Amino acid sequence: MVSLTNTISFPIDFRKDIDEEIVKKDKEPVFVTCKTCKRRSLKKDWKDNYYVCPNCGKYSTISAYYRLSLILDPRSFKELNANMKASDPMEFPEYKEKLQKQKKETGLEEAAVTATGKIGGHKVTVIVLDSRFFMGSMSTIVGEKVTRAVEYATKKKTPLIIFSASGGARMQEGIYSLMQMAKTAAAVEEFNASGGLYISYLTHPTTGGVTASFASLGDITLAEPGALIGFAGPRVIEQTIHKKLPKGFQRSEYLESHGFVDKIVPRSEMRETLLKLIELHQA
Amino acid sequence: MIEMILRKVEKLDAQIAELENETAEVTNDLVKAVGHSSEVLEETEDEYASWKEHNKEISKLKSMREYFLSECRNLAPDERVFLARHAMRPHVDDFIDGLFTDFFEQKGDHLFDEDKSIYGGIARFHGIPVTVIGHRKGHTIEENMEYNFGMPCPEGYRKALRLMNQAEKFKRPIITFIDTPGAYPGMEAEEHGQGEAIAVNLAKMSQFHVPVISVITGEGNSGGALAIGVANRVLMLENAVYSILSPEGFASILWKDSERRKEACELMKLTALDLREAGVCDEVVKEPLGGAQRDYSAVMRNLDVALWKHLSELKQMSPAKVKNDRQMKYRKIG
Numbered sequence: 001m002v003s004l005t006n007t008i009s010f011p012i013d014f015r016k017d018i019d020e021e022i023v024k025k026d027k028e029p030v031f032v033t034c035k036t037c038k039r040r041s042l043k044k045d046w047k048d049n050y051y052v053c054p055n056c057g058k059y060s061t062i063s064a065y066y067r068l069s070l071i072l073d074p075r076s077f078k079e080l081n082a083n084m085k086a087s088d089p090m091e092f093p094e095y096k097e098k099l100q101k102q103k104k105e106t107g108l109e110e111a112a113v114t115a116t117g118k119i120g121g122h123k124v125t126v127i128v129l130d131s132r133f134f135m136g137s138m139s140t141i142v143g144e145k146v147t148r149a150v151e152y153a154t155k156k157k158t159p160l161i162i163f164s165a166s167g168g169a170r171m172q173e174g175i176y177s178l179m180q181m182a183k184t185a186a187a188v189e190e191f192n193a194s195g196g197l198y199i200s201y202l203t204h205p206t207t208g209g210v211t212a213s214f215a216s217l218g219d220i221t222l223a224e225p226g227a228l229i230g231f232a233g234p235r236v237i238e239q240t241i242h243k244k245l246p247k248g249f250q251r252s253e254y255l256e257s258h259g260f261v262d263k264i265v266p267r268s269e270m271r272e273t274l275l276k277l278i279e280l281h282q283a
Numbered sequence: 284m285i286e287m288i289l290r291k292v293e294k295l296d297a298q299i300a301e302l303e304n305e306t307a308e309v310t311n312d313l314v315k316a317v318g319h320s321s322e323v324l325e326e327t328e329d330e331y332a333s334w335k336e337h338n339k340e341i342s343k344l345k346s347m348r349e350y351f352l353s354e355c356r357n358l359a360p361d362e363r364v365f366l367a368r369h370a371m372r373p374h375v376d377d378f379i380d381g382l383f384t385d386f387f388e389q390k391g392d393h394l395f396d397e398d399k400s401i402y403g404g405i406a407r408f409h410g411i412p413v414t415v416i417g418h419r420k421g422h423t424i425e426e427n428m429e430y431n432f433g434m435p436c437p438e439g440y441r442k443a444l445r446l447m448n449q450a451e452k453f454k455r456p457i458i459t460f461i462d463t464p465g466a467y468p469g470m471e472a473e474e475h476g477q478g479e480a481i482a483v484n485l486a487k488m489s490q491f492h493v494p495v496i497s498v499i500t501g502e503g504n505s506g507g508a509l510a511i512g513v514a515n516r517v518l519m520l521e522n523a524v525y526s527i528l529s530p531e532g533f534a535s536i537l538w539k540d541s542e543r544r545k546e547a548c549e550l551m552k553l554t555a556l557d558l559r560e561a562g563v564c565d566e567v568v569k570e571p572l573g574g575a576q577r578d579y580s581a582v583m584r585n586l587d588v589a590l591w592k593h594l595s596e597l598k599q600m601s602p603a604k605v606k607n608d609r610q611m612k613y614r615k616i617g
Contacts, residue, residue: 089561089617090552140617147614169505169527171537174551175563178527181506182513182613185482186489190610193490211478212466212506217486231478231506232468236532240468250473258474 019061022053034058050267059204059226059267063106064113064128067163071126071271076118080125080152081145086110089140092172098134108133111166112142114149116158120275122282125153127162131205135167138209142170143180146214150187159197159278160188164215168208168233181213188217197281199274202229202252202261216260220277223252223261285362288351292573295348299341306337352572358522361548363555364530366522367502371576373583375402375417375460378500381583382590383408383415389446391438395475398439400431400467401511403446408458409591414450416443416511417460420501434467437480440510444484447491456494456594459511464529466507481510488513489610492602496593498586499523499555499564500575504532515609516593517563519555520582521570525563526553562616566593 023032026040033040037056046053050070051060068077086099086109103109111133115126127149129136136142146162153160169177191198200218204227211231223229230250238245248254255261265273309330316327358366366372379386383406391397403416420426420433435443443459450457466477488495488511497514503525519525527533530547534540537547558564568589571578597605 087617090550092550144617171527171533174527175525175553175558175561176617178505178509179563179613179616181481181509182485182489183616185485186513186610186613189486189489192486209506212481212510213485214482216476216479216482230473231466231481232473236468237470237473241470243470245470249470258476260476260479 019051022058022060052267057225059224061131061165061204062267063132064108064130064163067128068113068115068117068126070267071119071161071274072115072117072124073119073121078116080114080116080149082109084109084141084145086139086141088172089176090172090174092174095172098172102133106130106132110139110141110145111136112145114145114152116152116156119271119278122275122278123156123158124274124278125149125156125158125160127160129163129165129210131165131167131203134170135205136165136210137167137170138177138180138213139170139173140176140180143177143183146180146184147187150184150191150214153196154187154191154194157194157196159199159281160191161199161201161274162214162218163201163203164206164210165203166206166208166210166215168210177209181209185213185217188214192217192219197278199277201265201270202255203227205229207231207233221261222263222265222273223255225252225264225266227252229255229261285355285358285365288354289573292348292351292577295344295351299344299348302337302341302344306334306341309334309337355573359548360524360551360554360557361530361545363522364502364524364548364553366574366576367524369574369576370422372462372501373575373579374420374422374462374500376419377579378417378460378498378583378586379406379415381579382587383413386415390442392441392445394438394441396436396438398431398436398442399429400433400435400463401439401443403443405455408456408594411456411594412453413456413458414446415458415460416446417500418463418508418511420462431467433463434465435463435507435510436467436469436472437475437477440466440480440484443511444480444487447484447488447495451491451493454493456496456597457491458590458594459495459497459514461497461499461503461508461512461525462501462523463504463507464502465504465532466510481506484510485513489613490606491609492606494594494597494600494605495609496590496597498568498590499525502529504529513609513613515597515605515612516565517558518566518568518586518589518593519558519564520568520575520586521555522574523555524553525555525558526551 034053036058039055113128198218199220202223206229252264386406388404402419406415418433419430421430495514496516497512499519505528530544531541534543534547555567569585571581575582
């Protein structure tokens with residue numbers, strides 16, 4: 001395992017606490033309890049385990065910048081279009097306020113962070129969707145940042161790595177959100193035609209318009225263990241078919257066994273897997 | 284509101300039709316009588332009077348109908364949603380009958396299944412071979428069930444792609460008709476890669492060198508609509524709607540209350556005029572007052588003119604320009 005000691009300076013403090021949907025806070029601040037296995041462990045142990053429960057292996061959400069720090073070579077990170085601000089094309093009621101709130105809570109300008117950097121000395125273009133910002137939903141700016149980064153990868157002839165995490169469309173941006181699917185898919189297809197390697201890495205959750213556009217178009221599709229991946233959400237499906245869905249439906253492992261994922265790659269093996277794949281594609 | 288108006292109008296339609304039938308009979312009798320001699324004419328005086336009476340009644344009913352229909356001039360977004368979903372609205376099979384000749388249906392994705400919610404094949408438009416594809420809903424409940432209410436599974440999208448790839452191969456323009464509540468949210472659809480099927484269609488449609496024109500004819504919801512709708516030109520029938528998802532779904536996601544659909548309709552900017560403003564729709568095609576279901580031939584005439592105009596423009600472009608023109612349409616949004 002390559003050392004992950006992070007010496008990259010990031011614009012914000014990415015070392016947020018563990019996702020509180022996954023763990024319960026403890027009276028003593030150094031401890032947390034996993035909501036899945038109910039076992040108590042040191043926060044530090046979660047952190048050392050890349051925010052995966054040291055007891056049961058449950059994955060906690062991580063921020064886009066933290067993920068970048070796990071895969072990129074030290075000091076190679078350069079953010080692309082960092083200053084693109086969220087927009088409100090439909091002038092949707094209360095949307096601006098909600099955006100402000102999310103910005104404050106996450107320190108992000110939008111749900112996508114796009115960057116260039118190096119993995120084992122190889123230049124790469126990386127897109128990370130951050131599910132903490134509006135559930136990583138596809139807004140016009142997310143679509144635009146993704147498209148620009150893909151175009152950058154096409155122009156600079158670098159491999160493209162996209163970490164998807166999305167609840168689907170950004171409701172408040174209506175049809176503009178839908179159109180981003182066509183825009184991003186076209187950019188990926190142009191990248192594809194130029195001969196570039198695209199590794200699509202699906203993380204929890206990858207659904208809706210993101211699944212139905214760039215996330216499903218990788219040459220290599222990887223997934224994080226236990227991630228929810230699908231087009232329609234499980235609740236909508238259950239309401240439609242009036243049946244309970246089987247356990248594990250639409251999870252990474254289910255998709256792998258149904259032929260849509262090349263490999264399930266744990267967080268701890270993320271960087272070395274990417275490096276191996278990039279090197280396998282060197283002429 | 285529109286429901287009430289249409290009910291009144293349809294009742295008037297029936298009355299007018301009945302009276303016109305009766306009058307036609309009387310007219311026939313009268314014409315025959317006139318053909319014989321003047322004596323017989325006297326005998327038919329009563330009939331003549333009632334004929335006049337009928338005609339007066341008909342024109343009265345017609346002006347009443349006009350009055351009600353004039354109420355349909357400025358419809359609210361949710362009223363347009365109602366019309367867009369009207370069971371008797373013209374669907375893809377009606378458009379194929381009305382606008383094309385020599386239709387040859389192509390079935391199946393040739394991989395796994397035949398999805399009847401997507402209908403398509405080769406046909407001639409103004410004599411030119413084209414590939415035509417659309418969501419199929421059907422008009423009756425039996426047809427709705429058979430065609431899964433126009434909600435495709437991955438196999439439907441893959442069939443559409445198979446047909447479109449052939450269009451590219453044989454340099455045929457592609458014309459698609461969009462009318463779907465969305466991609467089918469079922470278990471098997473997910474297992475067979477609903478997201479993948481839509482994604483691949485979007486990617487491949489961006490690459491075609493042949494002109495693609497899409498017509499939103501009814502409701503165009505979500506990726507399920509866009510999967511056959513990445514086009515150089517997007518036309519919309521006047522009362523068609525196009526949106527990220529159904530107003531009910533929108534309300535239920537945003538407010539956890541699908542009953543607030545009317546409010547959702549107002550906010551979603553889903554009407555043809557809204558989308559024309561947003562740059563998504565290129566031309567709004569007029570419908571008869573009260574909706575397309577009231578006069579198929581008028582809809583066909585208007586749509587024929589619009590389709591031919593756009594196709595003629597696109598046919599002037601080089602294949603590379605056609606591809607670039609389509610990509611730029613979407614590249615500019617956002």
